Amino acid sequence: MALVNEHFLKLPGSYLFSDIAKKVNAFKVTHPGKNLIRLGIGDVTRPLPPVCIEAMHRAVDEMANAKTFRGYGPEQGYDFLIEAIIKHDFASRGISLSPSEIFISDGAKSDTGNIGELLRWDNSMGITDPVYPVYVDSNIMCGRSGTLDENGKWSNVTYLPCTEENNFIPELPKHRVDLIYLCYPNNPTGTTLTHEQLKKWVDYALSNDTLIIFDAAYEAFIQEPNVPHSIYEIRGAKKVAIEIRSFSKTAGFTGVRCGYTVIPKEVTAASLDGQRIPLNPLWNRRQCTKFNGTSYITQRGAEAIYTPDGQKQIKETINYYMENARIMREGLKKAGFSVYGGINAPYIWLKVPEGMTSWKFFDQLLYEVNIVSTPGVGFGPSGEGYLRLTAFGQREECQEAMQRLQNWI
Amino acid sequence: MALVNEHFLKLPGSYLFSDIAKKVNAFKVTHPGKNLIRLGIGDVTRPLPPVCIEAMHRAVDEMANAKTFRGYGPEQGYDFLIEAIIKHDFASRGISLSPSEIFISDGAKSDTGNIGELLRWDNSMGITDPVYPVYVDSNIMCGRSGTLDENGKWSNVTYLPCTEENNFIPELPKHRVDLIYLCYPNNPTGTTLTHEQLKKWVDYALSNDTLIIFDAAYEAFIQEPNVPHSIYEIRGAKKVAIEIRSFSKTAGFTGVRCGYTVIPKEVTAASLDGQRIPLNPLWNRRQCTKFNGTSYITQRGAEAIYTPDGQKQIKETINYYMENARIMREGLKKAGFSVYGGINAPYIWLKVPEGMTSWKFFDQLLYEVNIVSTPGVGFGPSGEGYLRLTAFGQREECQEAMQRLQNWI
Numbered sequence: 001m002a003l004v005n006e007h008f009l010k011l012p013g014s015y016l017f018s019d020i021a022k023k024v025n026a027f028k029v030t031h032p033g034k035n036l037i038r039l040g041i042g043d044v045t046r047p048l049p050p051v052c053i054e055a056m057h058r059a060v061d062e063m064a065n066a067k068t069f070r071g072y073g074p075e076q077g078y079d080f081l082i083e084a085i086i087k088h089d090f091a092s093r094g095i096s097l098s099p100s101e102i103f104i105s106d107g108a109k110s111d112t113g114n115i116g117e118l119l120r121w122d123n124s125m126g127i128t129d130p131v132y133p134v135y136v137d138s139n140i141m142c143g144r145s146g147t148l149d150e151n152g153k154w155s156n157v158t159y160l161p162c163t164e165e166n167n168f169i170p171e172l173p174k175h176r177v178d179l180i181y182l183c184y185p186n187n188p189t190g191t192t193l194t195h196e197q198l199k200k201w202v203d204y205a206l207s208n209d210t211l212i213i214f215d216a217a218y219e220a221f222i223q224e225p226n227v228p229h230s231i232y233e234i235r236g237a238k239k240v241a242i243e244i245r246s247f248s249k250t251a252g253f254t255g256v257r258c259g260y261t262v263i264p265k266e267v268t269a270a271s272l273d274g275q276r277i278p279l280n281p282l283w284n285r286r287q288c289t290k291f292n293g294t295s296y297i298t299q300r301g302a303e304a305i306y307t308p309d310g311q312k313q314i315k316e317t318i319n320y321y322m323e324n325a326r327i328m329r330e331g332l333k334k335a336g337f338s339v340y341g342g343i344n345a346p347y348i349w350l351k352v353p354e355g356m357t358s359w360k361f362f363d364q365l366l367y368e369v370n371i372v373s374t375p376g377v378g379f380g381p382s383g384e385g386y387l388r389l390t391a392f393g394q395r396e397e398c399q400e401a402m403q404r405l406q407n408w409i
Numbered sequence: 410m411a412l413v414n415e416h417f418l419k420l421p422g423s424y425l426f427s428d429i430a431k432k433v434n435a436f437k438v439t440h441p442g443k444n445l446i447r448l449g450i451g452d453v454t455r456p457l458p459p460v461c462i463e464a465m466h467r468a469v470d471e472m473a474n475a476k477t478f479r480g481y482g483p484e485q486g487y488d489f490l491i492e493a494i495i496k497h498d499f500a501s502r503g504i505s506l507s508p509s510e511i512f513i514s515d516g517a518k519s520d521t522g523n524i525g526e527l528l529r530w531d532n533s534m535g536i537t538d539p540v541y542p543v544y545v546d547s548n549i550m551c552g553r554s555g556t557l558d559e560n561g562k563w564s565n566v567t568y569l570p571c572t573e574e575n576n577f578i579p580e581l582p583k584h585r586v587d588l589i590y591l592c593y594p595n596n597p598t599g600t601t602l603t604h605e606q607l608k609k610w611v612d613y614a615l616s617n618d619t620l621i622i623f624d625a626a627y628e629a630f631i632q633e634p635n636v637p638h639s640i641y642e643i644r645g646a647k648k649v650a651i652e653i654r655s656f657s658k659t660a661g662f663t664g665v666r667c668g669y670t671v672i673p674k675e676v677t678a679a680s681l682d683g684q685r686i687p688l689n690p691l692w693n694r695r696q697c698t699k700f701n702g703t704s705y706i707t708q709r710g711a712e713a714i715y716t717p718d719g720q721k722q723i724k725e726t727i728n729y730y731m732e733n734a735r736i737m738r739e740g741l742k743k744a745g746f747s748v749y750g751g752i753n754a755p756y757i758w759l760k761v762p763e764g765m766t767s768w769k770f771f772d773q774l775l776y777e778v779n780i781v782s783t784p785g786v787g788f789g790p791s792g793e794g795y796l797r798l799t800a801f802g803q804r805e806e807c808q809e810a811m812q813r814l815q816n817w818i
Contacts, residue, residue, distance in 0.1 A: 001618035002587040003529040004678040004686045008694065015697045043480035053473040056706065057466060063664070064462040066803075071452035071663040106515050106666075106701075113699030117550065120412040137698045141526065178411040209410035254480040255472070255705040257515075269413040277413045285417065288424045289546045290522030292515075295704050296664040297465070394475075 007143040016133055016378040017041055020362075027366055037401045039328075039389040040372040042187065042347070044252045046320060048301070049313035052251060055304035059297040073293040076284065077104025077260070081299045084306035085260060089245070095232040101264050101280060103287055104302075106294050108217050108246035108259040113138040114290075115213060115242065115261070116179075118282050119269060123178035126158040128170045130188055130379030130386070132215065135181040152381050161382040162189055164351065168340060169197060176208040182231075183215035185222060188379045188388040189349040190341015192227045198234055205240035211269060211279075212241040217259075220250040220318055222344045238264040242279070249346065249392075251305045251314050258294055258302045321346050324398045325391035331402025332389075335409045346391040349376070358384055369404040416552040425542055425787040426450055429771075436775055446810045448737075448798040449781040451596065451756070453661045455729060457710070458722035461660060464713035468706040482702040485693065486513025486669065490708045493715035494669060498654070504641040510673050510689060512696055513711075515703050517626050517655035517668040522547040523699075524622060524651065524670070525588075527691050528678060532587035535567040537579045539597050539788030539795070541624070544590040561790050570791040571598055573760065577749060578606060585617040591640075592624035594631060597788045597797040598758040599750015601636045607643055614649035620678060621650040626668075629659040629727055631753045647673040651688070658755060658801075660714045660723050667703055667711045730755050733807045734800035740811025741798075744818045755800040758785070767793055778813040 020040055028036070047053075062068035076082075082102045090097050105111045112134050121143045127135050136157065139145045146155030153159060158177050160170035168191040173180075182201060185192045193201075205212050214231040222229055231237045243262040247253035263283050268276040304310045325342040332339045338351040350373075352361040358375030365371045365387075376386030391398070429449055437445070471477035485491075491511045499506050514520045521543050530552045536544050545566065548554045555564030562568055567586050569579035577600040582589075591610060594601045602610075614621050623640040631638055640646045652671040656662035672692050677685040713719045734751040741748045747760040759782075761770040767784035774780045774796075785795030800807070 002532050002620040002678040004680055004688070004691070005527055005529055006680060008527065008691045009680065009686065011694055015694070018697070041481070045475065045478070045480070047475050047478045048472045050473065053469055056469045056472075060462055060465045060469065063457045063465075063661075064459065066454065066456050069454070069456045069661070069664075071454070071661075072450070073664055106704075109701040110699060118414055118417065120414055123411050134698055141695065141698070211411040252472075252478070252480075255478075255482055255702075257701065257704045269411040271413055271415060271418065277418065279413070282413070282417045285420055285424070286550065288427070289543055289550070290519060292518040292666065293664075295515075295666045295707055297706060298704055 005141070007141055010148060011137060011140050015137075016374070019378075020372070020374065023363070023366065024372055034370045036370050036372060037393065037397045038372040039393055039398070039401060040374045042249070042390045042392060043254050044249060044392045045394055046252055046317045048252045048256070049305065049310055049317065051304040051307055051310040051313055052301040056297050056301040059300035063297070070296045073296055073299070075288045075291055075293050076100070077102070077294060078296070078299050081303045084303050088306045090230065090232065093230060093233060095230060097232075097262060097264065101262055103261045103263065103283060104294050104299060105259050105261060105291070106257040107248060108215065108244045109134060111244050111259060111261045112213070112215060114286070115244075115283070116142060116144065117286060118279050119179060119211070124156055124158065126160060126173050126177035126180040127380070128162050128182065128186070129159040129381060130162065130376055130383030131181065132183055132187050133379065136380075159381065162186075162191070163382055164338070164340075168349075169193065172200065172204050177210055179211050179213070180205070181213045181215065183217070185218040185227075185345035186341070186347075187218065187345075188347055188374065188376065188383065190343075190345040190347035191349070192222065192344045194226050195228050195233065198228050198231065202231065202234040202237045202240065206236050210240065211267070212237075214241050214243045216243055217246040218249060218345050219245065220314065221322065221346050223322065224344055227344055232262070232264070239266045242267060247302050247305065251302070252317065253302070256298050256301060258298045320395070321391045324393060324395060327398050328389060328391060328402060331405065335402070335405045342391065348389045348391065350387045350389060352385055352387055358387060361387055369401075369408050371401050371404065414550070416550055419557060420546060420549050425783070428787075429781070429783065432772070432775065433781055443779045445779050445781060446802065446806045447781045448802055448807070448810060449783045451658070451799045451801060452663050453658060453801045454803055455661055455726045457661045457665070458714065458719055458726065460713040460716055460719040460722055461710040465706050465710045468709035472706070479705045482705055482708070484697045484700055484702050485509070486511065486703060487705070487708050490712045493712050497715045499639065499641065502638060502642060504639060506641075506671060506673065510671055512670045512672065512692060513703050513708060514668050514670060514700070515666040516657060517624065517653045518543060520653050520668060520670045521622070521624060523695070524653075524692070525551060525553065526695060527688055528588065528620070533565055533567065535569060535582050535586040535589040536789070537571050537591065537595070538568040538790060539571065539785055539792030540590065541592055541596050542788065545789075568790065571595075571600070572791055573747070573749075577758075578602065581609065581613050586619055588620050588622070589614070590622045590624065592626070594627040594636075594754035595750070595756075596627065596754075597756055597783065597785065597792065599752075599754040599756035600758070601631065601753045603635050604637050604642065607637050607640065611640065611643040611646045611649065615645050619649065620676070621646075623650050623652045625652055626655040627658060627754050628654065629723065630731065630755050632731065633753055636753055641671075641673070648675045651676060656711050656714065660711070661726065662711070665707050665710060667707045729804070730800045733802060733804060736807050737798060737800060737811060740814065744811070744814045751800065757798045757800065759796045759798060761794055761796055767796060770796055778810075778817050780810050780813065
């Protein structure tokens with residue numbers, strides 16, 4: 001008989017956002033007349049930039065004609081997109097990358113989930129806490145996380161708490177770990193690391209031979225100077241870091257699906273006999289075997305983001321969301337809350353009232369002011385006592401939500 | 410230090426089709442004036458059906474407007490597409506499936522490559538030989554294939570030869586295996602199983618508690634009656650089989666990326682303590698964690714295939730390719746070759762002249778008649794002595810290729 005991968009059976013029954021969806025549906029059934037404002041899931045609401053629409057229409061037309069039709073594309077992505085990425089996202093910041101170091105994908109979630117395949121199942125890992133659930137869940141699936149203890153922590157995972165007490169800046173692990181996930185600007189706390197703070201991590205990785213998976217999905221929201229846009233702005237990072245990017249939030253691609261992963265040629269892991277194995281060709285082999293490239297139409301849409309008009313258009317949308325964030329930060333402060341994030345990220349991290357749990361306050365917001373949020377504990381043990389709100393909503397709804405909260409308090 | 414997944418190091422250096430591409434490029438550099446005819450890689454050449462083009466234009470326009478914009482879709486795919494699939498591909502053949510048994514993906518290659526994650530790494534596996542390389546390669550990556558011996562066979566893989574001697578109908582394994590991959594209509598041999606022949610496999614799986622991964626990517630090319638379109642046409646298959654489908658060849662989606670996987674609720678694998686674990690919720694959890702849905706635009710394109718116009722349009726294209734196959738079969742026979750397949754599949758499997766190897770004859774075709782093929786041994790040890798040609802080319806090129814072969818012989 002076929003035996004099941006027993007690690008899957010250790011997983012919590014459902015994904016955080018499905019639990020929230022169930023609660024919201026139950027509320028809607030029992031309160032049909034109520035006008036819900038959704039500030040929970042991190043999905044965008046503004047339409048795609050016009051340049052992307054035009055580029056995708058052109059690409060669709062190419063597919064209608066045998067002369068311009070495109071079949072299988074390169075599993076690694078088309079050169080036209082890779083070259084635009086290198087030029088705009090890296091060369092402009094003094095980072096030199098070659099085309100074969102970039103892998104276009106159908107989104108950062110796929111890459112974040114699959115990248116662990118390159119490593120042995122028994123590497124130790126570290127995560128900042130709270131964190132995007134995919135980092136831990138994808139590692140549970142291959143047995144790397146170990147077993148779950150009664151405090152909701154996995155035995156082979158080192159948790160690096162990010163709380164009000166340390167201003168959401170994680171401390172370096174006390175013992176070494178093989179693998180660490182960092183996400184900056186951070187989901188869910190909305191906080192960032194300065195150049196100096198990120199340098200500590202790269203230095204840690206260099207001296208401990210640790211591999212960093214750097215998730216930069218929210219890079220486009222950075223407003224302040226001295227916040228690195230790429231980990232490769234830090235000297236030495238090319239030896240120890242894989243960087244994952246996404247067009248989902250940058251340009252509204254959550255439903256179109258495109259992202260990319262950077263694996264510099266210098267990044268290696270060790271074999272059991274101590275050889276250094278470059279990870280770039282291994283990821284290439286993985287993608288060539290288990291992936292068949294991203295839709296041509298999508299890649300043409302993504303390419304358009306890098307035109308001067310595209311850059312202007314995405315900036316407008318990002319400004320729209322960041323103005324939402326400003327309104328929410330001020331509204332929440334006025335209502336008496338302690339708020340974090342929302343300056344270089346579309347997420348606002350809110351302290352729940354003393355003595356309450358995340359889920360309790362989530363329920364209260366849902367039932368008393370009809371606002372959907374995300375309970376912080378869903379992102380990890382140190383998220384308990386916090387709540388995430390996103391700035392991706394409609395302006396009027398953000399304003400209305402703040403009004404409701406101020407009246408309610 | 411991070412340790413690499415040592416199984417990746419066992420992989421052959423490159424994917425079959427990259428090796429071919431290198432040889433072809435070398436030829437082009439040394440023979441710049443020659444007109445190459447490509448009958449090697451299984452990529453389509455006809456444009457997308459007009460209904461798909463129209464549907465995708467409409468979907469792109471929806472993304473341009475905040476009122477109709479779509480962000481994250483369901484990881485499992487949109488209901489509109491799932492319902493069309495159930496109605497046309499299954500209910501019409503008397504197969505009853507529920508929407509939660511269908512998972513839309515970005516293509517059959519992704520699903521075929523990833524499905525093994527649900528099972529323990531040490532399950533034994535069987536494959537028909539020759540076979541689509543992804544089945545073996547994806548299992549090498551997680552250690553399931555074991556080690557490679559000097560005959561090019563993996564220690565934990567049971568090879569079921571399909572050759573002229575057994576009319577390309579694999580025998581049942583002599584000992585039981587936990588997991589078996591079947592692809593019908595077959596890539597690369599182009600042959601099929603009848604209802605009675607496939608029933609033997611389902612019965613084998615039922616009595617041996619074996620899980621079948623049934624790859625039906627070429628289902629749309631079936632012309633003859635008594636060739637099952639779905640494994641679920643066989644009684645009992647819902648307990649033992651996962652079926653994977655693709656729109657790549659059916660509707661020219663190789664560059665657009667869409668397919669789907671069926672996991673009936675009854676399909677289970679065992680846990681070490683003997684419990685039966687349904688695989689459907691496990692795959693759902695996998696997809697929700699490591700995948701974020703297929704492009705909305707792509708899914709609207711795929712939905713259009715199922716309209717009456719869509720069905721008419723894909724039939725025309727399939728007829729075009731199958732007429733290519735007929736021309737090629739007849740031309741090859743006239744040139745004195747033994748040919749198989751090409752009746753219910755877009756692939757023709759050709760016996761190479763006595764005493765030659767697949768690669769030798771591949772080179773000869775490339776250099777002497779300037780035709781690109783795929784050497785059979787690239788698909789497995791029993792593919793030695795054969796060559797695969799595909800019917801996806803332009804009509805004139807297929808005719809010209811046959812003329813060249815007849816003149817050459």
